[in-house]
Amino acid sequence: MEGQAVKAGFDFLGIYGFFDGLMPESLDWLAFLVAGFILAFAIINALVVSTAVYTWFERRALGKFQSRLGPNRWGPFGLLQPIADVVKFMSKEDTVPDGADRQVFTLAPIVFVATGFLVFALIPLGSNDWLSRLNIGLVFIIAVTSVNTLAIFMAGWSSRNKYAMFGAMRGVAMLISYEVPMALAIAAVALASQSLSTYTVVTNQEVPFMLVMPLAFFIFVAAASAEMSRTPFDLIESESELGSGYHTEYSGMKFALFQLAEFMAPIIVSCIVATLFLSGWRGWGPIPGQVWFILKALVVLCALLWFRATWPRLRVDQIMEFAWKGLFPLSLLNLFAVATEIQLLRDPVTGALTDSDMWAMAAINWAITGIVFLAVSRMFARKQLQRPLPKPSPLANMGAEAE
Amino acid sequence: MYGAGMAKGLLVTMKNFVKPDRMFTVQYPDRKVSPTELAKMSGVGVFTFMRKNPKTAFKAMTGQMTVPARLKQHPRFRGEEFTWYEQRCTGCASCAKYCPLGIIRIVTSPSGEQVQEGQKYHLDVFDIDIGRCMFCGLCVEACPYDALHMGSGFEEGKYRRKDLVVTVDRLKSQPKHPSTWFRPQIQGKEGYHPHGEKDVTWQEAGRHEQPSRKHQEEKWAKR
Ligand code: SF4
Ligand code: SF4
Numbered sequence: 001m002e003g004q005a006v007k008a009g010f011d012f013l014g015i016y017g018f019f020d021g022l023m024p025e026s027l028d029w030l031a032f033l034v035a036g037f038i039l040a041f042a043i044i045n046a047l048v049v050s051t052a053v054y055t056w057f058e059r060r061a062l063g064k065f066q067s068r069l070g071p072n073r074w075g076p077f078g079l080l081q082p083i084a085d086v087v088k089f090m091s092k093e094d095t096v097p098d099g100a101d102r103q104v105f106t107l108a109p110i111v112f113v114a115t116g117f118l119v120f121a122l123i124p125l126g127s128n129d130w131l132s133r134l135n136i137g138l139v140f141i142i143a144v145t146s147v148n149t150l151a152i153f154m155a156g157w158s159s160r161n162k163y164a165m166f167g168a169m170r171g172v173a174m175l176i177s178y179e180v181p182m183a184l185a186i187a188a189v190a191l192a193s194q195s196l197s198t199y200t201v202v203t204n205q206e207v208p209f210m211l212v213m214p215l216a217f218f219i220f221v222a223a224a225s226a227e228m229s230r231t232p233f234d235l236i237e238s239e240s241e242l243g244s245g246y247h248t249e250y251s252g253m254k255f256a257l258f259q260l261a262e263f264m265a266p267i268i269v270s271c272i273v274a275t276l277f278l279s280g281w282r283g284w285g286p287i288p289g290q291v292w293f294i295l296k297a298l299v300v301l302c303a304l305l306w307f308r309a310t311w312p313r314l315r316v317d318q319i320m321e322f323a324w325k326g327l328f329p330l331s332l333l334n335l336f337a338v339a340t341e342i343q344l345l346r347d348p349v350t351g352a353l354t355d356s357d358m359w360a361m362a363a364i365n366w367a368i369t370g371i372v373f374l375a376v377s378r379m380f381a382r383k384q385l386q387r388p389l390p391k392p393s394p395l396a397n398m399g400a401e402a403e
Numbered sequence: 404m405y406g407a408g409m410a411k412g413l414l415v416t417m418k419n420f421v422k423p424d425r426m427f428t429v430q431y432p433d434r435k436v437s438p439t440e441l442a443k444m445s446g447v448g449v450f451t452f453m454r455k456n457p458k459t460a461f462k463a464m465t466g467q468m469t470v471p472a473r474l475k476q477h478p479r480f481r482g483e484e485f486t487w488y489e490q491r492c493t494g495c496a497s498c499a500k501y502c503p504l505g506i507i508r509i510v511t512s513p514s515g516e517q518v519q520e521g522q523k524y525h526l527d528v529f530d531i532d533i534g535r536c537m538f539c540g541l542c543v544e545a546c547p548y549d550a551l552h553m554g555s556g557f558e559e560g561k562y563r564r565k566d567l568v569v570t571v572d573r574l575k576s577q578p579k580h581p582s583t584w585f586r587p588q589i590q591g592k593e594g595y596h597p598h599g600e601k602d603v604t605w606q607e608a609g610r611h612e613q614p615s616r617k618h619q620e621e622k623w624a625k626r
Contacts, residue, residue: 065416069428072435076465310416311409373406381405 065309089256104158109257112151137198159249167245171236182223184331202280228265270300488605491550494524501545534567552581555597
């Protein structure tokens with residue numbers, strides 16, 4: 001935090017300044033610790049509470065999208081439903097299956113939830129609202145979000161249940177595949193903002209990157225919705241085949257933790273998208289940056305919800321094909337295009353990109369995106385699914401041979 | 404264009420979202436109402452309604468007012484409780500004989516009030532164990548005097564099996580809402596509604612009037 005004048009104000013830096021003022025110079029580290037703990041506490045609680053509200057919102061909106069009602073009995077408009085859910089979860093028996101690996105079984109939901117909280121430390125909510133301004137923030141985000149793959153595998157493996165194991169294996173395969181295009185999309189962001197820190201990504205984002213590189217935005221949203229394993233990509237827990245996937249054996253509070261992490265994922269993803277592609281807290285007019293940030297995140301959240309409500313689940317092979325044959329080449333192409341444009345457009349001495357450079361990049365990238373989408377669509381249209389001819393059964397002609 | 408179907412799907416769900424009348428859900432036993440709907444029910448404008456009963460309007464706005472609601476029911480629905488008319492029943496026990504499960508128990512005694520001995524019996528016991536009934540309706544088809552009808556109710560959940568037995572007292576006292584299944588004559592009756600306020604009387608329920616006592620005496624006693 002050195003080098004920054006601590007402005008008084010109701011933001012994270014302001015809170016730090018308040019504690020700093022209370023203590024003598026030599027106890028700076030204590031002020032830092034106290035402020036950090038308070039802020040972390042506030043963030044985690046805000047996240048959990050908003051997740052609870054979001055579960056209600058998601059179920060209501062999902063119901064509306066699918067022309068049914070959603071929870072509506074308990075409290076006005078069913079608003080108290082999350083409370084009822086939590087009470088139910090807490091009063092349920094916490095079972096551990098026979099022959100399960102107890103420690104891993106217990107650890108899995110905790111790891112799963114903790115990764116979500118960790119990511120949130122790096123998201124700047126406003127120009128002075130951040131817990132950490134890590135200079136390798138983007139790498140950290142990629143690394144931490146891949147830990148939940150491990151948690152899923154732990155859960156599936158430790159519960160000693162075939163279906164949980166199937167779900168976990170599918171999950172691992174899918175999550176690892178989708179991490180590649182996601183990382184490449186983030187790499188394009190890092191190139192254009194010339195930084196790996198989430199904070200600098202926002203400060204350098206004069207033009208929202210969603211406009212500058214729509215292809216990267218599309219790839220990131222697709223890969224991220226696969227990362228949080230929601231409906232078009234929810235084969236990890238497909239009820240029709242696998243019970244409920246890796247958390248088949250979980251009950252009570254452990255299951256509640258999985259649910260919490262699962263419903264927290266869209267919130268986190270929309271915050272990341274708002275930071276990386278929608279220029280974070282930056283906005284116009286007298287409206288404070290935090291409000292802008294929350295608005296942008298909400299818009300992304302609603303869009304993700306809309307996708308979830310609409311598209312049916314993909315099959316395993318289709319999902320893998322989409323990742324490796326669809327998103328992966330596209331993300332490579334995007335990275336290549338962005339890198340070339342930057343190399344050509346940037347100031348040869350300082351290496352900085354001006355606003356007009358950004359707009360030029362946007363124009364080129366929109367053209368590329370349009371062409372690529374048309375081409376991909378035609379390509380898929382040409383190899384329309386053709387039914388394989390029915391193979392004659394080896395038993396079909398047995399009678400004829402015998403004669 | 405390949406992939407346009409995805410956009411189409413998005414449009415469909417968006418239409419569902421913005422148009423409330425595309426809702427499929429039928430709520431039971433009650434549903435939440437909006438102040439607009441409440442005002443329409445009481446036949447005044449929304450604002451008049453809000454001014455007159457602000458408490459109710461506020462409750463409705465926060466989604467806490469409910470009105471009873473149920474699905475429209477077909478009159479030929481074969482419901483759980485049976486409707487039985489003592490006046491029409493002669494105690495012939497055809498229903499008990501025809502029931503494939505043998506779950507109707509009938510005990511009769513001479514009624515003594517009839518013109519001719521044996522014309523009509525008094526029903527001491529008429530137990531129908533609807534816990535085992537399959538609602539085939541054969542008992543209703545068998546009844547020659549249109550005394551037994553299927554009912555139109557369905558809220559018959561009980562805690563004990565023995566509470567599921569419909570006794571003669573219950574048959575006598577419960578409101579008469581016969582189903583029109585196998586009894587098309589009821590459907591033509593004016594004002595008939597499977598859950599209406601009005602009971603269907605024993606005269607209305609049958610195909611023909613019961614002969615008057617005078618007629619009976621002329622026919623049987625004076626011969
Ligand atoms: S409806 Fe029930 S009581 Fe009547 S004949 Fe069928 S099984 Fe027996
Ligand atoms: S209900 Fe009908 S069939 Fe049954 S005893 Fe009475 S008259 Fe006979």
